[in-house]
Amino acid sequence: MDAAPILETRQKSIIQKGRKKQTIQCESDSEAGCVSQRACVYCGARVVLNPVADALHLVHGPIGCASYTWDIRGSLNSGADLYRNSFCTDLKEHDIIFGGEKKLSAALDELIPKFRPPLVFVYSTCVVGVIGDDLEAVCKAASGKYGIPVLPVQSSGFIGSKSAGYRAACDVLFRLIEAPAPGWTMDLRPRLNYLGDFNLAGEAWIIRSYLKRIGVEVNVVFTGDSRYEAIRGAANANLNIIQCAGSMHYLAGKLEEAYGIPCLSVSFLGLDDTAESLRAIARHFKNEDVACRVEKLIIEESARVMPQIKKYKERLQGKRAAVFVGGGFKAISLIKQFREIGMEVVMIGTQTGRKEEYEKMDTLVTEGAVILDDANPAELERFMLEQGADLLVGGVKERPLAYKLGVAFVDHNHDRKHPLSGYAGAVNFAAEVYSTLGSPVWNAVKGVKVHA
Amino acid sequence: MLDATPKKIVERTSGGMINPAKTCQPIGAMYAALGIHRCLPHSHGSQGCCSYHRMHLTRHFRDPVMASTSSFTEGASVFGGGANLKTAIKNVFEIYDPDVMAVHTTCLSETIGDDLPTIIKQAEMPEGKVVFHANTPSYQGSHITGFSNMTKAMVTYFSESTLPEKEDRVNLIPGFVNPGDMREIKRITAMMEIPCIMFPDTSGVLDSPMTGSFQMYPEGGVTLPELKKTGDSKLSLALGRFASSDAAGTLEKKCKVPAITLKTPIGIKATDAFIMALRGAFAMEVPRELEEERGQLVDIMTDTHFHFHGKKVAIFGDPDIVAAMVEFSLSLGMQPVHVLTGTPGGALGSGMAGFEEEIKELLSAAGITGNVKSAGDLFTLHQWIKNEPVDLLIGNTYGKFIARAEDVPFVRLGFPILDRSVHSYLPVVGYHGAMRLIEMISGALLDRQDRDAADEDFELVM
Numbered sequence: 001m002d003a004a005p006i007l008e009t010r011q012k013s014i015i016q017k018g019r020k021k022q023t024i025q026c027e028s029d030s031e032a033g034c035v036s037q038r039a040c041v042y043c044g045a046r047v048v049l050n051p052v053a054d055a056l057h058l059v060h061g062p063i064g065c066a067s068y069t070w071d072i073r074g075s076l077n078s079g080a081d082l083y084r085n086s087f088c089t090d091l092k093e094h095d096i097i098f099g100g101e102k103k104l105s106a107a108l109d110e111l112i113p114k115f116r117p118p119l120v121f122v123y124s125t126c127v128v129g130v131i132g133d134d135l136e137a138v139c140k141a142a143s144g145k146y147g148i149p150v151l152p153v154q155s156s157g158f159i160g161s162k163s164a165g166y167r168a169a170c171d172v173l174f175r176l177i178e179a180p181a182p183g184w185t186m187d188l189r190p191r192l193n194y195l196g197d198f199n200l201a202g203e204a205w206i207i208r209s210y211l212k213r214i215g216v217e218v219n220v221v222f223t224g225d226s227r228y229e230a231i232r233g234a235a236n237a238n239l240n241i242i243q244c245a246g247s248m249h250y251l252a253g254k255l256e257e258a259y260g261i262p263c264l265s266v267s268f269l270g271l272d273d274t275a276e277s278l279r280a281i282a283r284h285f286k287n288e289d290v291a292c293r294v295e296k297l298i299i300e301e302s303a304r305v306m307p308q309i310k311k312y313k314e315r316l317q318g319k320r321a322a323v324f325v326g327g328g329f330k331a332i333s334l335i336k337q338f339r340e341i342g343m344e345v346v347m348i349g350t351q352t353g354r355k356e357e358y359e360k361m362d363t364l365v366t367e368g369a370v371i372l373d374d375a376n377p378a379e380l381e382r383f384m385l386e387q388g389a390d391l392l393v394g395g396v397k398e399r400p401l402a403y404k405l406g407v408a409f410v411d412h413n414h415d416r417k418h419p420l421s422g423y424a425g426a427v428n429f430a431a432e433v434y435s436t437l438g439s440p441v442w443n444a445v446k447g448v449k450v451h452a
Numbered sequence: 453m454l455d456a457t458p459k460k461i462v463e464r465t466s467g468g469m470i471n472p473a474k475t476c477q478p479i480g481a482m483y484a485a486l487g488i489h490r491c492l493p494h495s496h497g498s499q500g501c502c503s504y505h506r507m508h509l510t511r512h513f514r515d516p517v518m519a520s521t522s523s524f525t526e527g528a529s530v531f532g533g534g535a536n537l538k539t540a541i542k543n544v545f546e547i548y549d550p551d552v553m554a555v556h557t558t559c560l561s562e563t564i565g566d567d568l569p570t571i572i573k574q575a576e577m578p579e580g581k582v583v584f585h586a587n588t589p590s591y592q593g594s595h596i597t598g599f600s601n602m603t604k605a606m607v608t609y610f611s612e613s614t615l616p617e618k619e620d621r622v623n624l625i626p627g628f629v630n631p632g633d634m635r636e637i638k639r640i641t642a643m644m645e646i647p648c649i650m651f652p653d654t655s656g657v658l659d660s661p662m663t664g665s666f667q668m669y670p671e672g673g674v675t676l677p678e679l680k681k682t683g684d685s686k687l688s689l690a691l692g693r694f695a696s697s698d699a700a701g702t703l704e705k706k707c708k709v710p711a712i713t714l715k716t717p718i719g720i721k722a723t724d725a726f727i728m729a730l731r732g733a734f735a736m737e738v739p740r741e742l743e744e745e746r747g748q749l750v751d752i753m754t755d756t757h758f759h760f761h762g763k764k765v766a767i768f769g770d771p772d773i774v775a776a777m778v779e780f781s782l783s784l785g786m787q788p789v790h791v792l793t794g795t796p797g798g799a800l801g802s803g804m805a806g807f808e809e810e811i812k813e814l815l816s817a818a819g820i821t822g823n824v825k826s827a828g829d830l831f832t833l834h835q836w837i838k839n840e841p842v843d844l845l846i847g848n849t850y851g852k853f854i855a856r857a858e859d860v861p862f863v864r865l866g867f868p869i870l871d872r873s874v875h876s877y878l879p880v881v882g883y884h885g886a887m888r889l890i891e892m893i894s895g896a897l898l899d900r901q902d903r904d905a906a907d908e909d910f911e912l913v914m
Contacts, residue, residue: 031539032536035492035548043504058468070472085471103467106467114458130563158560400516446664
């Protein structure tokens with residue numbers, strides 16, 4: 001079909017490198033009537049908090065929001081499973097008219113004794129925001145009654161974008177964090193919090209193992225495979241490293257302000273970024289031993305994976321990638337990571353990237369690459385075809401779109417099946433890219449065209 | 453272990469859900485609207501709703517699911533969503549150019565009280581384009597209710613009685629089933645040489661073939677002229693009373709098209725009833741090919757009956773599918789001892805008995821006492837199974853948690869199925885669908901028998 005026209009108001013959110021100097025419009029509301037790939041505040045809050053594995057996550061609202069988020073994120077955990085169940089107050093018409101506070105309170109009375117969680121999150125949804133239930137009061141009462149934290153998450157869908165949900169989640173996490181333990185001082189041994197890794201397919205475990213090898217202790221990961229106890233003690237750290245900045249820079253800021261914990265941006269996607277991030281950690285601690293171990297780890301791991309990466313690179317050289325992901329940090333890393341396997345990114349976009357992240361992308365991509373914010377499927381289709389992309393990196397909704405165009409696909413979102421972080425992840429990534437690009441099924445697709 | 457469910461059953465009174473067996477109305481409305489040719493469903497609410505529905509449908513059908521959203525912000529929820537919807541209508545036709553835009557509401561826009569008919573009337577839209585709507589508050593019913601409401605809206609907006617005499621044609625309202633099922637229902641009707649209009653019809657939309665290009669609006673779907681003509685048809689068959697009887701009843705009132713409500717044609721009895729209804733109304737003979745298919749099914753049922761006899765089974769999911777599946781499992785000699793749907797009980801506007809009564813009647817006729825519940829959740833089902841174990845579990849993907857915890861063979865049926873593919877292309881309805889179900893069920897039971905057999909009991913021939 002002919003490419004759909006681009007809405008005039010959307011033009012400002014799409015730029016092409018080298019064509020003319022302009023700034024991208026981002027961090028703004030979506031245009032009504034667009035087939036946006038974006039989600040809502042609740043979605044943002046839920047994806048950040050969901051990996052807190054021993055918490056009871058109670059959705060206060062009609063059933064949908066709970067149903068759609070029941071165990072959809074592949075955040076692995078090492079034991080506690082409560083977060084993989086779905087709890088909902090299932091508000092009905094009667095509750096909408098008379099208020100849902102009583103029902104929420106009854107649900108808490110039923111669930112807390114039954115499941116004995118150390119912690120409860122109560123998510124506000126759209127309708128709760130409109131009818132004005134006092135979540136704070138109900139939660140406070142339950143908290144007093146059962147002696148555990150019961151915290152409201154202010155995540156009514158309409159109060160902003162997914163990013164607002166990240167902030168709501170960070171607010172709640174911050175409330176759980178207690179003052180540093182007596183005896184803790186910042187100049188003690190290297191001990192950091194790792195922010196913005198949700199342990200998809202076990203990624204945080206890989207990074208934990210690297211940090212252990214370089215002599216740096218991980219205090220808590222926000223929020224992959226985390227537990228209430230560990231989150232409470234987050235102030236007992238002398239550094240926050242932050243990967244998914246979109247979701248976590250707000251919490252890092254709060255921790256710096258309250259407890260003076262400095263913050264360092266990292267990315268463990270791709271060989272270069274992983275090495276550079278580990279070196280930056282060593283530099284931060286000004287610790288010779290750590291620095292030495294980092295170099296050793298880089299040499300060892302590189303030696304282990306380079307032959308495989310090289311093999312893939314030879315086969316992938318010259319292929320063109322399109323990227324559409326949630327946040328900016330991942331997009332930036334992916335440009336570099338594709339270069340490591342011989343591929344160029346010809347189209348790149350995010351749902352919620354920030355201005356400085358888009359500027360960074362613009363410096364990294366080659367001439368002619370298209371950069372776009374909050375793209376809709378019609379735009380993705382148009383630019384993938386115009387730019388001659390062989391592969392799309394995206395999430396659930398982008399996958400069948402790519403396939404219909406005969407374009408290969410890698411999931412870099414909830415549905416990823418292999419860890420894509422660190423050195424092991426770099427090999428997995430290359431392998432996934434190769435296995436989709438190199439599949440013989442695309443020959444059958446070409447056949448479809450011939451007969452048509 | 454991934455099992456947080458205690459065996460001891462304590463009565464729950466809060467009205468909350470643990471591990472739901474339903475979802476909300478709008479996704480059902482979105483699915484129904486996709487069954488109109490060149491229609492873009494539109495979600496009048498926050499962005500997240502639309503995103504979640506598209507994601508869920510995409511995971512089930514593994515095809516692109518297009519829908520737009522009003523993208524509510526704080527302002528819209530204070531001042532009403534009228535301006536957002538008007539902008540959306542303008543943008544949708546400008547950029548995506550559908551023939552029809554099907555607006556459904558959400559809990560948010562319903563609570564704010566947006567008056568959709570008035571907003572739609574005031575909106576600018578290009579000549580020849582159509583916008584229609586259904587109210588689908590998420591705090592009532594389930595996704596099945598939403599499907600039913602959107603299907604009914606197709607009748608209230610489009611069906612017309614224009615001729616003095618009805619035409620020799622049947623309206624088929626298939627309910628919330630897969631495109632593969634819709635194709636099979638149409639195939640059977642075509643074999644009977646009876647013209648039909650199916651609505652909604654997602655075949656050719658959500659099981660569209662690979663052509664090497666992306667089509668925003670694939671070939672399939674009922675067209676607006678066809679929807680209009682449903683008012684001149686001789687008969688409506690509502691297949692599944694929860695999802696379809698409301699539309700059929702409305703059409704009967706509006707255009708005097710007689711309506712018959714039947715079970716979703718899953719299994720031999722329900723398929724017989726469907727074919728007999730067609731035969732009765734149109735005085736057509738059942739063709740030899742169809743008799744042959746039925747004969748094959750009966751042959752298979754006799755060949756395999758000893759696999760099924762006396763096996764205890766738990767069945768959950770959407771009410772129409774569950775009711776038909778209970779009936780079929782009884783025909784096979786199985787004992788459905790736990791039967792549950794998340795959708796609330798009474799049949800919508802049909803004046804018929806509720807889900808629990810219907811199932812209990814089926815069970816008692818077979819001399820079986822079992823647990824039956826509407827508006828239930830999978831926590832309840834899991835507790836039942838812990839207290840009275842079963843040999844087989846039948847339901848949607850979410851059953852896998854229970855199947856794993858209790859180590860029960862599991863057959864996936866219904867919506868959503870998020871962890872297996874191809875299911876949406878192949879039917880479970882009709883005689884062929886029944887054969888497929890038998891293959892799935894006996895495969896699951898025999899694979900388990902093989903897995904559990906001691907070396908000396910491991911058999912080549914089964």
